[in-house]
Amino acid sequence: MSKRKQMKSIEASEWWVKLRDEDCTDREREMFVDWLRAAPENVSEYLALANVWQDLGEVVPNTEINEILAELSNDNVVPYPNLSEVADRPKASPKQWRQSWFAIAATVALFTVATLLVLQQSGNTLETAVGEQRTVVLEDGSVLTLNTRTRLQYEISTLSRNVVLIEGEALFDVARDINRPFIVTVGPTTVRVLGTSFNIYKTSDSESTITVLEGLVVVNPQSNTELLLRSAGDLLAETGDIKLTVGEQLHISSEETIVPKSAVSTDKTIEWTSRRLSFENTVLKDVIFEFNRYNVKQLQVEDAELAMLRLNGVFEPNGHETLLDYLRKTENVHIRDIGNRRVISR
Amino acid sequence: MAEESPSIEDIIDRRYEDLLRFVRYRIRDTAEARDIAQEAFLRLLRRNREELIDRPEAYLFRIAANLAYEHRLRNRRQVSDGAKWIDEATDDSRSPETRVEDQERLKRVDEAFSKLPPLPRAALLLQRRDGLTYDEIAEQLGTTKHMVKKHLTRAMAQCRAALLEDDE
Numbered sequence: 469m470s471k472r473k474q475m476k477s478i479e480a481s482e483w484w485v486k487l488r489d490e491d492c493t494d495r496e497r498e499m500f501v502d503w504l505r506a507a508p509e510n511v512s513e514y515l516a517l518a519n520v521w522q523d524l525g526e527v528v529p530n531t532e533i534n535e536i537l538a539e540l541s542n543d544n545v546v547p548y549p550n551l552s553e554v555a556d557r558p559k560a561s562p563k564q565w566r567q568s569w570f571a572i573a574a575t576v577a578l579f580t581v582a583t584l585l586v587l588q589q590s591g592n593t594l595e596t597a598v599g600e601q602r603t604v605v606l607e608d609g610s611v612l613t614l615n616t617r618t619r620l621q622y623e624i625s626t627l628s629r630n631v632v633l634i635e636g637e638a639l640f641d642v643a644r645d646i647n648r649p650f651i652v653t654v655g656p657t658t659v660r661v662l663g664t665s666f667n668i669y670k671t672s673d674s675e676s677t678i679t680v681l682e683g684l685v686v687v688n689p690q691s692n693t694e695l696l697l698r699s700a701g702d703l704l705a706e707t708g709d710i711k712l713t714v715g716e717q718l719h720i721s722s723e724e725t726i727v728p729k730s731a732v733s734t735d736k737t738i739e740w741t742s743r744r745l746s747f748e749n750t751v752l753k754d755v756i757f758e759f760n761r762y763n764v765k766q767l768q769v770e771d772a773e774l775a776m777l778r779l780n781g782v783f784e785p786n787g788h789e790t791l792l793d794y795l796r797k798t799e800n801v802h803i804r805d806i807g808n809r810r811v812i813s814r
Numbered sequence: 815m816a817e818e819s820p821s822i823e824d825i826i827d828r829r830y831e832d833l834l835r836f837v838r839y840r841i842r843d844t845a846e847a848r849d850i851a852q853e854a855f856l857r858l859l860r861r862n863r864e865e866l867i868d869r870p871e872a873y874l875f876r877i878a879a880n881l882a883y884e885h886r887l888r889n890r891r892q893v894s895d896g897a898k899w900i901d902e903a904t905d906d907s908r909s910p911e912t913r914v915e916d917q918e919r920l921k922r923v924d925e926a927f928s929k930l931p932p933l934p935r936a937a938l939l940l941q942r943r944d945g946l947t948y949d950e951i952a953e954q955l956g957t958t959k960h961m962v963k964k965h966l967t968r969a970m971a972q973c974r975a976a977l978l979e980d981d982e
């Protein structure tokens with residue numbers, strides 16, 4: 469099947485699924501009609517799904533849910549050959565342990581260097597502008613959704629699948645492939661999976677947040693080449709692999725070496741995919757940081773007390789008006805436009 | 815408040831089967847009927863918004879009837895128009911070729927469905943057979959609504975792909 473055709477049928481399937489969601493909005497329905505009207509091909513793809521749906525009605529009654537669920541429990545164990553070996557070796561003597569760490573560190577370092585070099589030369593770059601979002605299907609069937617102002621490079625080969633998240637935020641739905649690990653490098657951190665779904669938000673050069681939506685993800689927060697070579701012994705002893713599963717989040721920043729993982733709402737983490745920003749008891753300063761990711765015109769708070777004001781609410785990220793209206797009504801603020809900035813003050 | 819007229823997506827969801835049956839009764843060939851049903855939808859979508867909003871279902875069936883009629887003229891096939899189209903309980907007026915084609919389709923969809931990974935397969939089963947909502951499916955499968963949607967998208971796209979191979 470041609471790639472284009474494949475994209476079309478995924479697009480149609482996305483609409484098919486979206487329209488059957490109880491939370492589907494009127495706006496989404498309108499967008500669906502626009503999509504249908506955009507090309508006859510879209511209509512035929514969508515109707516093809518209606519046909520499949522009809523056929524499925526005759527097919528599925530022959531299936532037992534319990535059988536599938538049984539398969540599922542067998543399938544749930546995801547082997548991570550190299551990494552689990554590393555993690556399960558705490559009983560080795562300190563010396564051996566140190567040597568093996570060094571060997572692993574050196575291998576990883578070489579590998580990372582090689583990966584980065586390869587990516588720089590031949591990697592494909594995906595980018596989004598301010599306020600833009602984009603979904604891309606890679607050759608291996610993995611689906612990447614890029615949030616606003618995001619840049620990444622990827623390289624899919626017969627041996628491995630590599631992505632470098634240079635800036636921004638992306639949702640990874642990785643197609644399962646036991647023979648080709650999927651590795652995301654974000655700053656000093658590598659995230660390694662075989663097939664699963666997770667979100668990475670790189671807030672700054674040294675900070676990122678990884679949230680797992682499905683399956684198991686292995687994170688090495690310090691697999692920076694320089695760090696690995698310099699401190700293969702002691703530092704790595706404290707900062708080995710961290711395993712994350714569904715609903716777990718890891719926040720990595722340069723100030724901390726070991727960051728405890730926490731449980732989070734996954735729906736909230738990926739709310740951005742439906743172009744919504746929601747805040748619960750969030751200080752205005754942070755709210756503005758989020759808004760500024762999506763807009764060319766940057767908001768700024770002048771009043772320190774105002775910056776710490778706590779907000780609740782759901783907003784559309786593009787454009788400031790809903791937020792500013794809210795502030796005008798509740799806090800009696802002034803808004804001045806200065807060049808490319810909008811300054812909020814009392 | 816006046817009853818809202820159905821939207822396009824409602825029509826596709828609820829009336830597509832009826833439309834297909836309606837056309838198939840007239841021309842007795844499933845593959846052709848699908849083409850005609852599709853053409854009817856395309857023509858419906860080409861109308862402007864106002865026309866779309868005003869009784870789109872009636873319009874859709876009228877276009878389909880006209881298309882089926884033209885098709886019959888072209889093929890000079892004699893099909894009785896007297897019976898009611900909606901009652902198809904006893905209808906097996908499909909030609910032998912059509913019946914074989916339909917069987918082949920079902921076989922392919924069945925295969926594609928069986929080959930799906932467990933989660934997409936379970937999600938689709940719970941949706942199609944048991945009519946569960948996404949939240950209910952997520953609860954049953956111990957995953958999130960977002961993932962249920964991903965699984966279903968994948969499941970539908972893969973079942974669809976199984977039919978594509980000789981389509982082109």
